[in-house]
Amino acid sequence: MIHALNKRILQYGVTMQAIPSNPARDVVLPRNTQKAKRQKVKHFENQELKKFLAYLDNLDSDRYRYYYETTLYKFLLATGCRINEALALSWSDIDLDNAVVHVTKTLNRDLEINNPKSKASYRDIDIDQATVSMLKQYKLRQTKEAWKIGQRESVVFSDFIHEYPSSSRLKKRLQTHFKRADVPNIGFHGFRHTHASLLLNSGIPYKELQYRLGHSTLSMTMDIYSHLSKENAKKSSIILRNCTKSTIGGANLKINISRQSKNPIAKIQ
Template structure:
């Protein structure tokens, strides 16, 4: 068995001598490599495949788009509904239209790179989503290798696109107070209070139950989430670290007690029509609140309050930023947010660190020289 690397003027290719079949010489050629190094690596992989299996594995002629649909079906049973919807959108909206017509064995690193260039240059997707597309392509081709559909994963030869973090949008303490004052008459007032005083995510707030709150210890436990569509409560949380306990400010406890009395009054009024899901934030008949309605009310009160328009999720960022600005240890903030480690917290809220450095220097100055 022998192989050689050659150049056709534009790209590199290899020729692999497989041997003789029925007395006839048999070769395998593979073209389209951008560099000699890529061609050499592919040749080694092909030779290794022959030694391992005793024969050369002929790559499948399946179109990548058809394979992706099947791969996505397999993913559906192991990922959350919200994650599946993101996968489905990225694959059907961006990957299949660009790469779906190519046979899975004929996809080249350059084809994948061109897709990334198209998405980034024309600003069709946020950089974070282009990174997700890279992960999907890489994961799907890894699976294809394991299933003997292709001999190698060409996505591994393409650099993962870089993502640049956008500056976080948060409110000042004055803006927080103004917003909460205008939200007092809203049904969702307690949801806004929880977001700003705990850093909970939207889905965590809308799935919070009364039994998850310990009024004597002034803590709450996050044990489930509401889906983005509002039609399903998922046991568990976004990640293992998201299952956490949070200590509540005294005024938040007082507002929860007041809110519970209002919910009990609605329950008595609705009588047999009430669906008791034990939810803290719910409709007047006990069913989960629609995330869409929550956001509609949030943006309406934001406009009414004449404060900067931010996302509901930015209330979580506001919570963390205010705590860090007050000198709260990043480890404590990390635990309240449910981050897997404090490095994520420090990286996300690095904009607060320069201020903390100045305050630390001032405290040291007072301690050492006053």
């Protein structure tokens, strides 16, 4: 901040011809080590994930709000999408026949559709059949609920009130569910980190993880998640076995990586 102020003052001196050049332009500031230290990535550990999923499965699915929220949370866990990428999705963006989610847009703070965060954020995310089945059932339920109020919905996670739902309002509900489930408040982005953690546990290469998450550079992916792979190396032999009793999309939680196709396929079953 002080450097920026000095730079502006000296530049004014150049403009007024009081000095020939601005020496502050050549100053290279040392990296802020405090800022460089990343906060620990918030994500669910294995037992916490199982606990939260069990909590969701015990909610009254006859209440549409609970059904909607459960589907949204499980979708985020299954895809690793950013919350505003998920909220911007239309049904035309999801190819249920070929099990692919096309990410081509995001939602801004004004609830307007924008281009994705970066060029790398344009991507196709393969989903497993359990998630496809979950989305098909949800689409039917959404259609029935919309008919009750004389509406037709094309937005996947529409709240029937606004064209696109607000992540800030949904965040409050999520915090309530975390509290009731007695699990850490990892926020919406924590679902994305949990997704990445599961993939790392399964042995997915960082390059494939980079593509699936839509990171611009491989170094970004490694900077964020390298410590997770180190932590998980000690427990990788047992973590997937312990996960098999949890459910996402109505079946057991497992990770299978297909290296036959261009994109990694995280099958959360």
